[in-house]
Amino acid sequence: MWNYEADIIVVGSGAAASSAALFAYEKGAEVIMVEKRARPGGTTEKSGGVFWIPNNSFLRESKIEDKKEDALRYMARLSYPTLYNPSDHHFGLNDHQYELLEAYYDNASPTIEKLHAMGALDATPWIAWDGQVFPDYYAHLPEDKVPRGRCLVPKDPQTGKGVARGFELIRQLREAINQREIPILLNHRAKKLILNCKGEIVGLEAIDSENHIVTLRAKKAVIFGSGGFTHSPEKRLNFLRGPVFGGCAVPANEGDFIDIATSVGAKLNNTANAWWAPVVLEEVLEHPSPPTDVFMVSGDSMIYVNKYGKRIVDEKAVYNEKTQAFFTWDPIKGEYPNLMVFMIYDQRTADIWGNYPPAAAYPIPTKDTPSPYLIYGNTPEDLARAIEERLNKIASATGNFHLDQSFSENLKRTIKVFNQYAEQGIDPEFHRGEQPIDLAYNGPAAPDHNLPNITMYPIASEGPYYAIIIAGGTLDTKGGPKINKKAQVLDHEDMPIPGLYGAGNCIAAPAAQAYWAGGGTIGPALTFGYIAADYAVQENIKEP
Ligand SMILES: Cc1cc2nc3c(=O)[nH]c(=O)nc-3n(C[C@H](O)[C@H](O)[C@H](O)COP(=O)(O)OP(=O)(O)OC[C@H]3O[C@@H](n4cnc5c(N)ncnc54)[C@H](O)[C@@H]3O)c2cc1C
Numbered sequence: 001m002w003n004y005e006a007d008i009i010v011v012g013s014g015a016a017a018s019s020a021a022l023f024a025y026e027k028g029a030e031v032i033m034v035e036k037r038a039r040p041g042g043t044t045e046k047s048g049g050v051f052w053i054p055n056n057s058f059l060r061e062s063k064i065e066d067k068k069e070d071a072l073r074y075m076a077r078l079s080y081p082t083l084y085n086p087s088d089h090h091f092g093l094n095d096h097q098y099e100l101l102e103a104y105y106d107n108a109s110p111t112i113e114k115l116h117a118m119g120a121l122d123a124t125p126w127i128a129w130d131g132q133v134f135p136d137y138y139a140h141l142p143e144d145k146v147p148r149g150r151c152l153v154p155k156d157p158q159t160g161k162g163v164a165r166g167f168e169l170i171r172q173l174r175e176a177i178n179q180r181e182i183p184i185l186l187n188h189r190a191k192k193l194i195l196n197c198k199g200e201i202v203g204l205e206a207i208d209s210e211n212h213i214v215t216l217r218a219k220k221a222v223i224f225g226s227g228g229f230t231h232s233p234e235k236r237l238n239f240l241r242g243p244v245f246g247g248c249a250v251p252a253n254e255g256d257f258i259d260i261a262t263s264v265g266a267k268l269n270n271t272a273n274a275w276w277a278p279v280v281l282e283e284v285l286e287h288p289s290p291p292t293d294v295f296m297v298s299g300d301s302m303i304y305v306n307k308y309g310k311r312i313v314d315e316k317a318v319y320n321e322k323t324q325a326f327f328t329w330d331p332i333k334g335e336y337p338n339l340m341v342f343m344i345y346d347q348r349t350a351d352i353w354g355n356y357p358p359a360a361a362y363p364i365p366t367k368d369t370p371s372p373y374l375i376y377g378n379t380p381e382d383l384a385r386a387i388e389e390r391l392n393k394i395a396s397a398t399g400n401f402h403l404d405q406s407f408s409e410n411l412k413r414t415i416k417v418f419n420q421y422a423e424q425g426i427d428p429e430f431h432r433g434e435q436p437i438d439l440a441y442n443g444p445a446a447p448d449h450n451l452p453n454i455t456m457y458p459i460a461s462e463g464p465y466y467a468i469i470i471a472g473g474t475l476d477t478k479g480g481p482k483i484n485k486k487a488q489v490l491d492h493e494d495m496p497i498p499g500l501y502g503a504g505n506c507i508a509a510p511a512a513q514a515y516w517a518g519g520g521t522i523g524p525a526l527t528f529g530y531i532a533a534d535y536a537v538q539e540n541i542k543e544p
Pocket residue numbers: 011012013014015016017034035036037040041042043044045046047048049050051052188189190191225226227228248249250252253254256257275291292293475476503504505506518519520521522523525
């Protein structure tokens with residue numbers, strides 16, 4: 001007895017699932033979508049909506065050649081830095097790793113072009129504040145032969161301009177889904193796969209909002225696009241390589257597919273990695289799925305210091321890369337010295353960025369809007385005392401993390417040295433403001449800025465000083481069942497589990513540890529959604 005029947009059952013409704021549903025329908029399949037939340041769109045809807053597409057049509061129109069070998073070299077270098085071999089024909093990767101990257105390069109642009117032809121997505125290059133096409137995250141590496149132009153965004157139909165807004169991406173995809181009348185069962189949580197006696201996937205069991213079991217027959221296949229496991233504290237602790245405290249994925253992303261797929265024999269991969277991003281610690285402790293993480297940190301008279309009052313990183317570096325500096329382990333003290341970092345800034349930065357529209361300079365609060373997460377003190381000593389008071393309040397959630405007693409003295413020295421760097425425009429320790437991406441994310445110089453490096457300005461010699469507690473987090477995770485180049489989920493013998501596909505953050509990311517550029521998560525989600533649909537519709541009808 002089945003409650004529903006379709007050729008293809010798609011789980012989720014973010015980028016991966018929407019792409020899979022649209023392409024399966026386009027190829028003539030009957031499709032039903034199953035979504036755990038009351039609202040479709042997933043984390044994709046909350047996102048910036050940027051998708052990274054190598055060799056895209058806009059590059060080709062501009063006669064910029066994004067050769068397969070060059071793009072794969074860049075991807076391989078960042079995805080597998082410990083395997084990378086520039087002179088090997090697969091760059092040191094095994095066949096499986098290489099084929100996934102190759103499948104991405106081959107299918108990414110066709111995915112976007114086909115979505116456009118179907119009237120499901122109108123894309124355009126992402127333009128930064130300075131009028132330049134947005135750079136890749138490692139545009140400064142010699143392996144990046146096309147450092148700008150692979151990041152695309154949806155075009156706003158009202159203005160005809162590109163907008164970095166996940167809401168618009170999902171709006172366009174959903175409009176296309178609705179036009180095709182593809183049904184979506186909201187408030188239905190996929191719980192269990194149903195197999196026939198041959199071990200083929202023939203359906204899905206879901207639980208509705210009233211806790212009733214709903215059975216769906218999938219005549220051909222089930223495609224999962226159900227997001228990562230950011231909101232499973234157990235999986236976070238046991239799978240991820242860095243200590244993180246949460247993140248801005250939608251709360252439904254609890255890694256359900258890991259439990260569902262392993263129970264039918266799927267092999268897991270890439271569980272240690274995530275799309276990392278700093279978070280405002282106290283905010284995620286209070287609201288586990290905040291509206292956003294700390295992407296491009298605002299302020300020029302601003303630094304990040306650790307519990308010893310020392311800088312640890314280029315504060316303007318990309319969120320994904322910077323977060324990994326928080327995971328350093330001190331083998332003598334037996335501690336994570338950067339587990340929490342303190343974003344410190346002065347009244348000038350508070351005033352300038354506090355005048356931005358609400359949330360535009362997040363985490364710096366809008367002027368006159370009190371933020372419960374802001375800490376202040378008139379001197380470095382006052383500030384240290386105030387931070388300590390706050391750390392005491394949250395000690396049970398942080399492994400009793402405290403400042404070292406050297407904090408305020410070191411902070412004074414750190415500020416003095418940083419101020420010299422700001423005057424000279426050069427940060428010899430962390431190279432702040434040297435990379436194209438630092439500038440793209442920094443935004444224009446502050447109105448009173450008259451120094452050589454727009455990302456740095458001396459911190460005032462007098463208080464008040466402000467601090468925000470920052471810690472490691474995720475946009476979402478990217479480990480899970482291993483897939484092949486057809487997006488089929490593999491078992492422990494690396495054989496496809498018949499009728500089971502996955503794309504997006506619920507599977508082991510083809511990108512492995514890399515975040516190649518803005519859009520490095522949604523690009524593969526859309527593309528492997530397309531690949532999954534393409535192969536799933538070709539499956540034979542299976543007898544239950
Ligand atoms: C603020 C923010 C900005 C970001 N900006 C960008 C950006 O500009 N570019 C970029 O590439 N990435 C960005 N990201 C990351 C990006 O949003 C995600 O990596 C991407 O959207 C994941 O897509 P997905 O389809 O895999 O998952 P999701 O969009 O998270 O969709 C998963 C869906 O599955 C549903 N689900 C979960 N479990 C079940 C279940 N058991 N049964 C049924 N349904 C289930 C969820 O409710 C959800 O709707 C950003 C993230 C955030 C939070």
